[in-house]
Amino acid sequence: MPEIRSPRAEPSRTPDASPTSTATRDVPNAEAPGTGSRPxxxxxxxxxxxxxxxxxxxxxxxxxxxxxxxAIPGLPDPGPVTTWALPSIRLLGDALATVTVGMLVTAAFLLPGDGPSVSPHGWLLLRRAGLLSAGWAATALALITLTVSDLLGVPPQRLGLATVVSFASSIAQGQALLIQAGLAVTVAVLARVGVSRGLAATAAVLALVAVTPPAFTGHAAGAxxxxxxxxxxxxxxxxxxxxxxxxxxxxxxxxxxxxxxxxxxxxxxxxxxxxxxxxxxxxxxxxxxxxxxxxxxxxxxxxxxxxxxxxxxxxxxxxxxxxxxxxxxxxxxxxxxxxxxxxxxxxxxxxxxxxxxxxxxxxxxxxxxxxxxxxxxxxxxxxx
Known part of the structure; x- marks a missing residue:
């Protein structure tokens, strides 16, 4: 497997470079002295x-x-935690998923590679995508509990583990979120260990697949x-x-x-x-x-x-x-x-x-x- 230099690796020097200068062309995201803080x-x-x-x-x-x-007294109510956390975590999950997809696609297809390997910039994007995808998986798992709470009208702290597991394994909405979480974890692993453009492309395709399962169980599926x-x-x-x-x-x-x-x-x-x-x-x-x-x-x-x-x-x-x-x-x-x-x-x-x-x-x-x-x-x- 070809070695990929970390973007933070020590830059090379040209023969006429002074001891205090750097060859910024060898370092991703390098900037001239004094111009980096504001950007x-x-x-x-x-x-x-x-x-x-x-x-x-x-x-x-x-x-x-x-x-x-x-909330109407006497009717089931999931409580304020679910009311506010469900859409908020959904928004966070959508953002993490979107940026994960974008970083993988950019590393695999938009930035020029180094032969079969991704470029140094692509390497950095893969590592970041791995972290974001792990967070994406966590939001999908959190949404399982919050969705059960919302559907049953029960605060999440009062839900039993058996109820949540049953929802995730037997109800379409829970299954979709569980599949999404599993795919996101797979993407995170591939992004963290991969250095080749082929592996980056594979992770990008899996990430694109992972964003779709909830679409089959929402408003559109019941219309x-x-x-x-x-x-x-x-x-x-x-x-x-x-x-x-x-x-x-x-x-x-x-x-x-x-x-x-x-x-x-x-x-x-x-x-x-x-x-x-x-x-x-x-x-x-x-x-x-x-x-x-x-x-x-x-x-x-x-x-x-x-x-x-x-x-x-x-x-x-x-x-x-x-x-x-x-x-x-x-x-x-x-x-x-x-x-x-x-x-x-x-x-x-x-x-x-x-x-x-x-x-x-x-x-x-x-x-x-x-x-x-x-x-x-x-x-x-x-x-x-």
Whole structure:
């Protein structure tokens, strides 16, 4: 197995280099003296800003969409822990999954490799993806307990272990989360031990598979015409994971000399993901809303409208990247790309908060229509 130098390895020196100079071309993310603190500070602020925006939008959207209801005395109530922790951990898990996918895809396909091995930047992304994937697995396991609590209307501290195990092993929602956790653990192991592009690609594919199981058990699975709803949701999730995750990964290596080429490859991927997310999002919204007027007459429609607005903004940002920041990046001016991409990630965080709130909010169209015949329930659409 070829040896991969740690990104923190001591840099090589040219024959005419002074004892205090470094050959920054050999060190990933190296910077000229005196220029590192401010960009590093900005880079650290991006995930903090994204987390704050995502959490704030989630809170507002949960209230606006009707997902938060007042407990009625005498009726089962999961309590405040589940009410707030379930959507919050769901948002955290979605973020960890997305960045994991993006780092693996970037290491395997966007950054140039070193023969059969990933580049030093790719090596760093693999190690980070391994840590994030382990956290992703932990959130999936936590969601099992919280989902049981939510469905039964029992606070999580009062649930027995047998109840949680039974849910995870015999109920579709629990099985989906358990499968997701298992795949995330596998991805974490592969990412931590792998150095080859082939292994990075394998981990990326497994991570993409791992983001899909919950899509088969949520709103979409219970909707009329569930075939369209589930298929569009799966493609929507995959497109969003690739689009957002790879952008986040590029920001972590934005000072590398390979960034211009990687960003150009990403631009083509992002355009395809934007189109896929837009088309599948509209298809899924049509199934859930039932009629166009529900877009402004229902709370669920208000959230869908906000998400469509965010998608339009992201489309304009993508056009700005292709027309302005990518040419500047190829010319060696990287600041504009980093600033615009950071703002783009904050908008993405808002859309993630909206998505989680939508998954918790009642839809205008009933999930299980009372007048559906057995054939329609099975196929998801009436017989021709």
């Amino acid at each position: 590093a500070t900005r880079a650290a602020l991006v995930p903090l800003a994204a987390a704050a925006v995502g959490a704030t939008v989630l809170l507002i959207a949960l209230r606006a969409g009707g997902a938060l209801t007042v 009329g015409n569930h075939q369209t709803a589930v298929s569009s949701l799966v493609l929507h999730i995959l497109g969003a994971a690739l689009w957002v995750g790879a952008l986040a990964a590029l920001l972590t290596v934005r000072r590398s000399r390979e960034l211009a080429d990687a960003a150009t490859r990403y631009s083509r991927l992002a355009l395809g993901c934007f189109l896929a997310v837009a088309v599948t999002g509209l298809a899924n919204a049509a199934v859930r809303l039932g009629a166009v007027e529900q877009l402004w007459q229902s709370r669920y429609g208000w959230l869908v409208g906000a998400k469509l607005l965010a998608l339009a903004v992201l489309g304009l940002v993508g056009a700005a990247h292709r027309s302005r920041t990518l040419p500047a990046l190829r010319a060696g001016r990287r600041g504009a790309f980093g600033r615009l991409a950071a703002g783009e990630l904050v908008v993405f965080a808002a859309t993630f908060g909206l998505a989680v709130a939508l998954s918790r909010s009642p839809t205008p169209v009933a999930s299980d229509p009372v007048d559906a015949d057995p054939i329609t329930e099975l196929l998801g659409f009436p017989m021709p």
